[in-house]
Amino acid sequence: MLRFIEKGFLYGLILGGTLGFFVIPYKEVQSVGDAVTETTYLKLIDFIIHLIRFSVVIAVLGAVIGFFLYRKKSLE
Numbered sequence: 001m002l003r004f005i006e007k008g009f010l011y012g013l014i015l016g017g018t019l020g021f022f023v024i025p026y027k028e029v030q031s032v033g034d035a036v037t038e039t040t041y042l043k044l045i046d047f048i049i050h051l052i053r054f055s056v057v058i059a060v061l062g063a064v065i066g067f068f069l070y071r072k073k074s075l076e
Contacts, residue, residue, distance in 0.1 A: 004070040005063045012062020016055035024050045 027041045042050075 001067075001070050001074075004066040006066075008066020008069075009059045009063040012059035012065075013055050015062070016058025017051065019058065020051040020054040024054060 024047065025042075026047055027039055030038045030040075032038050
């Protein structure tokens with residue numbers, strides 16, 4: 001059972017890290033006036049913290065899915 005949960009957590013962590021690069025915004029664009037935009041970028045540490053948080057949430061979901069898959073497999 002523990003093996004299923006560990007694998008689910010690890011796969012979820014890897015999947016969350018790769019998806020986080022595409023989902024987490026790294027810049028904010030604001031319109032200041034006519035045809036003028038202001039772009040502000042996140043600091044690297046802020047981006048990394050958001051990325052780690054996103055990855056851990058996906059990893060926990062992966063562990064939960066792994067647990068339920070184990071229960072389903074053991075009941076059959």
